[in-house]
Amino acid sequence: xxxxxxAALALLTALGLGAFLIESMFPPMFFPGAxxxxxxxxxxxxxxxxxxxxxxxxxxxxxxxxxLFAGNFSLLLYSLTAGVVSTAVSRLLLLAxxxxxxxxxxxxxxxxxxxxxxxxxxxxxxxxxIFSYLPYLALLGVLAGVIVGLxxxxxxxxxxxxxxxxxxxxxNKKKSENGGIGD
Numbered sequence: 001x002x003x004x005x006x007a008a009l010a011l012l013t014a015l016g017l018g019a020f021l022i023e024s025m026f027p028p029m030f031f032p033g034a035x036x037x038x039x040x041x042x043x044x045x046x047x048x049x050x051x052x053x054x055x056x057x058x059x060x061x062x063x064x065x066x067x068l069f070a071g072n073f074s075l076l077l078y079s080l081t082a083g084v085v086s087t088a089v090s091r092l093l094l095l096a097x098x099x100x101x102x103x104x105x106x107x108x109x110x111x112x113x114x115x116x117x118x119x120x121x122x123x124x125x126x127x128x129x130i131f132s133y134l135p136y137l138a139l140l141g142v143l144a145g146v147i148v149g150l151x152x153x154x155x156x157x158x159x160x161x162x163x164x165x166x167x168x169x170x171x172n173k174k175k176s177e178n179g180g181i182g183d
Contacts, residue, residue, distance in 0.1 A: 009046065009054055016042035016062040017069070024070055037110060037144045039066070041151045043087060044106055048156060052091040059083040077124070082116035102156065106149030110141035 016039040023035050039062060047055035063083055067075040086109040093105045114137040121130050 005050070005054075009050070009058055012042040012046045013058050013061045013065070016040075016058060017065050020062065020066045021069060024066075035144075036147060037113070038148070038151075040083075040106075040110070040113075040144075040148045041155075043083070044090065044102070044109070044148060044152045045155060047087060047090055047094075048102065048152065052088065055087050055091070056084060059087050078117045078120050081120050082113040085116045086110070086113040101149070102153045103146065103149035106152065107142050107145030110145030110148065111138050114138060114141045 019041065020039040023038055026035075043055055043059045043062070046058040060080065060083075063076065063080045066079075067073055089112045090105050090109045093100055093108060115134065118130055118134060118137065122128055
C-alpha cells in the first residue's frame with residue numbers, strides 16, 4: 001500500500017471518527033442508540049474509491065477508535081459486526097448490479113446495518129422481542145441511507161478523479177469497472 005493511499009485512508013478514518021464523535025453528542029433519534037450514521041459517508045466513499053479491503057479497514061479502525069474514545073465497548077459488538085456486514089453487502093450490490101445508484105446501495109446497507117445489530121442483540125440476550133422495533137429501525141435506516149447516499153453521490157460527482165489520481169493514488173478508471181471509481 002502506497003503512502004498516499006494510506007494517508008487518504010487515514011484521512012477518511014479520521015473524518016468518519018470525527019463525524020461519529022460529533023453525532024454521539026446529540027440525543028438519539030426516536031430510539032435509544034438510533035443515530036443518523038454520518039460516519040458511514042466516509043466508509044462508503046472509501047468503498048467506491050478504493051474497494052472492499054480498504055473500506056473494511058476504514059470501518060474497523062473508525063469503529064474501534066470510536067469505541068475507545070466514547071468509552072463504549074458494547075459498540076464493538078454491535079457496530080463493528082454490522083459495519084463489516086453492511087460494507088460487504090454494499091460491495092456485493094455494486095458488483096452484482098454495476099448500474100445501481102449509490103443512493104440505493106446506501107439505503108440497503110443502512111437497513112442491513114440495523115438488522116445485523118438487532119441480530120447481534122438477539123444472539124446475546126436470547127430474546128426475539130426486540131424485532132418488534134425492526135420496522136421503525138428500517139424506516140430510520142432508509143432515511144439515514146438517503147442522507148449518506150446523497151452525500152457520497154455528490155462527493156463522487158463533484159470531486160474530479162484527477163484529484164484522487166494525484167493525491168490519493170487512485171488510478172483513473174471508469175466508474176462502472178469493478179463497481180467503483182478507482183483501484
